[in-house]
Amino acid sequence: MRLLDTILSANRNLRRNKMRTALTVIAVFIGAFTIALTAGVNAGVNDYIDRQLGGMGGDGILEVMARQESGTGMPSGGPAEYKPDVAVSGDAFGVNLTMLTPSDIGDIAKVKNVKEVMPAVVASPTFVQGSNDKKFKMTTSQMIDGINIDIAEGRAPRQSSKDYEIALQHGYAVPLGFKSDADAIGEKLRMTATTPLGIEKTVTATIVGTMNNSLMSQSGALVSNSLNTAIHDISTDGVDSATRDRFLAAVAVLDDTSEEAVAQTKADINKLNDKRYEAFTVDDRIGVISSVINAVTIALIGFGAIALIAAVFGVANTLYMAVQERTREIGLMKAMGMSSRSVFTLFSVEALLIGFWGSLVGIITAFGVGQVINSVAEDTFLKDLTGFVLVQFPALYIAVIMVAIMTIAYLAGTLPARRASKQNPIDALRYE
Amino acid sequence: MIEVEGLTKIYGKKDSAFTALEDISLKIKKGESVAIIGKSGSGKSTLMHLLALLDQPTDGSIKINGKDTSKMHEAELGRLRNQEFGFVFQQFFMNAHETVLSNVALPLGIAGVSSSERSKQALRALKAVGLEDKVKSKANDLSGGQKQRVCIARALVNNPSVIFADEPTGNLDSVTGEAVEKLLFDLHEKKGATLIIVTHDADLAKKCDRRIRVKDGKIVKEVA
Numbered sequence: 001m002r003l004l005d006t007i008l009s010a011n012r013n014l015r016r017n018k019m020r021t022a023l024t025v026i027a028v029f030i031g032a033f034t035i036a037l038t039a040g041v042n043a044g045v046n047d048y049i050d051r052q053l054g055g056m057g058g059d060g061i062l063e064v065m066a067r068q069e070s071g072t073g074m075p076s077g078g079p080a081e082y083k084p085d086v087a088v089s090g091d092a093f094g095v096n097l098t099m100l101t102p103s104d105i106g107d108i109a110k111v112k113n114v115k116e117v118m119p120a121v122v123a124s125p126t127f128v129q130g131s132n133d134k135k136f137k138m139t140t141s142q143m144i145d146g147i148n149i150d151i152a153e154g155r156a157p158r159q160s161s162k163d164y165e166i167a168l169q170h171g172y173a174v175p176l177g178f179k180s181d182a183d184a185i186g187e188k189l190r191m192t193a194t195t196p197l198g199i200e201k202t203v204t205a206t207i208v209g210t211m212n213n214s215l216m217s218q219s220g221a222l223v224s225n226s227l228n229t230a231i232h233d234i235s236t237d238g239v240d241s242a243t244r245d246r247f248l249a250a251v252a253v254l255d256d257t258s259e260e261a262v263a264q265t266k267a268d269i270n271k272l273n274d275k276r277y278e279a280f281t282v283d284d285r286i287g288v289i290s291s292v293i294n295a296v297t298i299a300l301i302g303f304g305a306i307a308l309i310a311a312v313f314g315v316a317n318t319l320y321m322a323v324q325e326r327t328r329e330i331g332l333m334k335a336m337g338m339s340s341r342s343v344f345t346l347f348s349v350e351a352l353l354i355g356f357w358g359s360l361v362g363i364i365t366a367f368g369v370g371q372v373i374n375s376v377a378e379d380t381f382l383k384d385l386t387g388f389v390l391v392q393f394p395a396l397y398i399a400v401i402m403v404a405i406m407t408i409a410y411l412a413g414t415l416p417a418r419r420a421s422k423q424n425p426i427d428a429l430r431y432e
Numbered sequence: 433m434i435e436v437e438g439l440t441k442i443y444g445k446k447d448s449a450f451t452a453l454e455d456i457s458l459k460i461k462k463g464e465s466v467a468i469i470g471k472s473g474s475g476k477s478t479l480m481h482l483l484a485l486l487d488q489p490t491d492g493s494i495k496i497n498g499k500d501t502s503k504m505h506e507a508e509l510g511r512l513r514n515q516e517f518g519f520v521f522q523q524f525f526m527n528a529h530e531t532v533l534s535n536v537a538l539p540l541g542i543a544g545v546s547s548s549e550r551s552k553q554a555l556r557a558l559k560a561v562g563l564e565d566k567v568k569s570k571a572n573d574l575s576g577g578q579k580q581r582v583c584i585a586r587a588l589v590n591n592p593s594v595i596f597a598d599e600p601t602g603n604l605d606s607v608t609g610e611a612v613e614k615l616l617f618d619l620h621e622k623k624g625a626t627l628i629i630v631t632h633d634a635d636l637a638k639k640c641d642r643r644i645r646v647k648d649g650k651i652v653k654e655v656a
Contacts, residue, residue, distance in 0.1 A: 002544050009541075016529055332525045335486055337514025338542045339507045425486050429525065 001342045010349040013322065021354065024311070024318040028358025029365070031308030032405050036359075036366035037391070038300040039401065044392040045293050049286060051150060051387065060257035061144065062266055062279040064108055064117070065249045066098040099246040100277075107273060108252060113265045115255045118144065118225075119247035123232035125191040126200065130176025130184070138172070138191075138220040142228050144251050149222065150387065154185040154209030157224040164205035164227040166191075169220045170213050181210040191227075193234035201234045203227065212387050252279070308405065312412040315354050319347055319416035330420050331428025344421035351413020355406040362405075363398055434460040434483060434594070434626070439492035441478050441649075452478040454649045456492070462593070465620055465627040467637035470646035477598070479646060480630045484517060484596045485509050497593070514543050518587030518625070520616070522599035524579045528572040532563065535571050536586045543590065557585040561615060577608035584615060594626040601636060613639065 001009075014021045100119065109117040120142065127135040143149075145159040149167065157165035166189055170181060178184035184207045192202045205227050223231075236244045254265055262281060269279040323330070330343060370391030377390045439456040442449050452475045460466050470476040481487040482494065485501055494501050496512065504512070518539075526535050534541075537554040545553070558564050561581040566574065574582065580600060587595050600616060601609035613636055620627040629640060637643050645653045 001542055002546075005541055005544075005547070012530075328525060329527060333538070333542060334510070335484075335513065335519055336539045336542055337510040337512070337517075339510050341507075342542070426481055429521070 001338065001346070006342070006346055006349055007353075010346055010353055013326070013346075014350055014353055017322070020318055020321070024314045024354055025358045025361065027311035027314040028308070028355060028405060028409065029362045031304050031311050032359040032362025032401065033366050033369075034304030034307055035301050036363045036393070036398070036401055037369060038297055038304060039397050040366060040370050040391040040393050042293065042297040043394055043397055044388075044390045046290065047392055048388045049289060049293075060254045060262070061147070062252040062254065062262070062269065062281060063249055063285075064100070064252055064269055064277050064279045066100050066104070067276055067278045068098055097248065099248055100250055101247075102241075102245050104273070104277070105247070105250055108250065108269060108277065111252075111265060111268050111272060113254050113256050113261055113268075114252045116253045118142070118251045118253070119245075120249045120251065121228055121232050121247065123193070123228055123235055125231055126194045127192050128176070129190045129192070130173075130178060131187065132177025134175070134177065135192075136172070136175060140166070140221045140223045140228065140231070143167075143222045143224055144253075149209075150212040152210045152212050153181045154207070156211075157208050157222055157227075159225055161224040162226055163224065164203060164230065165208045165224040166205040166227060167209040167211055167222045168207060169211055172220055173207075173210060184210065191231060193231045195234055195237040196239060197237075199237075201237075203230045203234075308408060311358070312408060315351055315409050315412040316415060318354070319351055319413050320419070322350065323347065323416045323420045326420075327423065327428050327431040330423045331425045331431065334423060334425040335429065340421040343423070344417045347417035347420045348410055348413050351409045351417070352406050354413075355409025356402070358409070359402045359405040363393075363401060367393055433462050433495075433497055435495040436483070437493045437495075439479075439482060439494065440490050441475075441482060441487070442490045452649055453482070453489075456649075456651055458644065458651065460626060460628065462626055463624045464642060465617070465640040466629070467640040467643045468628065468630045468646060469632060469634075469637050469643055471632065474646045475649040476630050476646040478649075480596060480598060480628065483628060484519070485513055514539060515590060516593045518590065518592035518595040520580070520583050520587045520595065520597040520600045522602040524576075524583050524603070526571040526579060526582065528570070530571060531567070532558065532569050532571055532574070532582050533567045535582060536589055538586060539590045553589055554585070557589040558582070560588060560619060561585045575608075576604050577612060580604060580608075580612050581615060584612070584619065588619060588623065588625075591623070592625055594628060595620065597627065597629045597631075599631055599633075600629065601633060602631075 102119075105117050105119050108114060124139045128138045129135055143157045143159045143165075149156040151167070152170055154167070157167050168176075168181075168184065168189075173181045173184035176184070176189070178187060187207050189205045189207055190202050191205055192200050194200050205223070211222065252265075252269070254262060256262075266279045266281060269277050334340075334343065370393065373391050374389055377388075382388045382390060436456060436458045439453055440451070441453040442451050444450055456479065468476045468479055478487070482489050485494070485496075489502075496516065501509065501512070527538075533551065533554050536557055537550040540550040540553060555564065555567065558567060561584050563578060563581055563585065566578065566582075571579065571582065580603075584600075587597075595616075597616065601612055604612060616627070616629075617639060619625075627640070629636065631637055643653075644651055
């Protein structure tokens with residue numbers, strides 16, 4: 001029998017019992033829908049995280065922090081001993097945070113493969129003013145070359161630029177008096193900081209770009225090192241260096257960015273000075289978020305899989321009924337010379353078709369529901385996260401889901417199809 | 433040409449063994465019409481099933497056109513049945529939900545003939561039985577006589593060399609039965625196909641060239 005004829009014949013047989021076929025397809029559909037929608041959300045979230053963080057040039061960069069001593073709680077090893085050479089700052093919610101000192105930075109810089117260590121200098125202006133002179137609050141962070149920024153207009157500031165360069169988050173340009181994000185590029189931004197003695201001093205920066213809002217971004221703008229230093233100098237004017245030069249974190253830029261070299265350098269830094277430091281790659285940071293999302297995804301796909309397992313019994317049952325109903329027809333076809341293999345194929349194709357329709361309708365429905373979720377999300381809880389498409393359906397996901405479900409349906413159909421193929425024509429024709 | 437040598441069929445094993453056919457030998461020439469007659473339980477149906485290669489004998493051999501079938505695989509036997517045999521059954525055995533045309537075309541579909549060629553040949557077969565106006569009807573909507581004529585068309589569609597008819601008029605009233613018989617014999621003569629009819633209808637048997645009477649698994653009388 002020709003393959004096309006087999007498929008058409010299987011399709012006709014399925015239509016013969018529309019209600020039974022529909023119910024079985026619905027069982028497959030539920031599993032396919034759950035899995036497709038879950039996979040779609042997973043794809044959307046991971047795509048967004050990749051774009052926000054994965055591109056952070058993570059390969060050659062380590063974030064280094066001082067290892068925090070457990071000095072406030074009741075640690076198993078008893079209270080920590082006071083060490084005068086360890087810098088502690090007491091300003092974070094009353095918790096003693098161990099900070100990095102310039103000598104720590106110097107030590108880290110000496111580690112093999114470390115090109116440069118940049119202390120994270122936290123400096124934010126008191127207020128900023130654009131073309132309409134209104135005063136706005138803004139937090140800023142330092143630009144680090146090699147980190148990918150989700151740029152909307154213009155470009156990212158350069159880390160080592162001598163000019164005072166700044167890139168604004170989407171949403172700042174218009175209140176500051178510019179017509180649009182694009183309109184702000186090349187314009188001036190006056191940034192005012194306050195000295196410890198209460199004197200306001202202003203520097204003028206050039207807006208070089210705007211950025212898409214990010215789930216992870218904590219600041220309103222990215223600034224070049226020179227600008228950051230200028231603001232920091234104003235806000236710490238007259239403070240002695242022992243108090244001023246305390247850093248919560250530093251960024252180590254590496255020469256060799258291969259995976260092994262980064263891992264080795266990370267281990268080296270962690271061992272340094274009696275294990276006083278902790279280094280993180282960008283992957284370490286993303287890994288936590290991704291693994292949570294993947295765990296949720298696996299759990300939801302698990303529910304879909306359970307639905308599919310139930311559907312497998314439905315498919316097998318439907319086909320057993322069909323084989324029983326059509327016993328005499330099978331006998332007739334075998335008497336007329338149909339081979340056992342063709343009979344097996346005929347019923348297997350029916351199972352495959354059930355899987356096909358179930359997964360197709362499931363994926364199409366998931367796609368439709370995904371579009372609705374996306375448009376609702378865009379206007380509500382993801383309003384501030386530009387570029388975040390919550391549910392996505394990459395072609396590969398769809399293909400894998402369809403092939404997997406059709407395979408499962410085929411396997412469910414093999415037992416009944418085998419029974420059909422084993423029929424003896426005379427016994428089958430006599431069957432009442 | 434069908435040659436049968438020492439054909440034996442035993443159902444079951446050891447104590448419960450039942451000999452349905454015992455050491456049967458016969459020859460059926462090409463183009464001949466043969467009636468296999470006997471009471472129910474005599475073994476006549478078993479003989480036909482073995483001749484039609486639907487069942488395997490316990491012992492003995494069947495040669496079709498000189499080829500020994502005992503060494504053939506299931507797929508080869510299937511191909512032989514598909515190409516050389518036509519079947520007409522007492523209970524018709526039609527796919528009630530499908531059209532008359534696709535019912536007639538069934539053996540061609542199994543053979544892998546293309547869809548357009550199937551329609552052409554099935555239409556020709558339906559014309560031969562005078563049912564070309566029922567092409568698009570559902571098999572279920574036909575009368576008994578029409579159904580059996582469709583089955584004869586189905587048996588003829590692949591131009592078989594042998595037609596097996598198992599009680600072809602058993603489910604029909606005498607008038608319709610006679611019409612079907614006439615059709616069967618007309619086509620048998622026109623096409624030159626061998627006709628093997630299993631029946632207990634003496635009138636029908638009389639119309640055949642030869643009658644083989646089976647009793648208790650043995651041929652008791654051959655009437656030329």
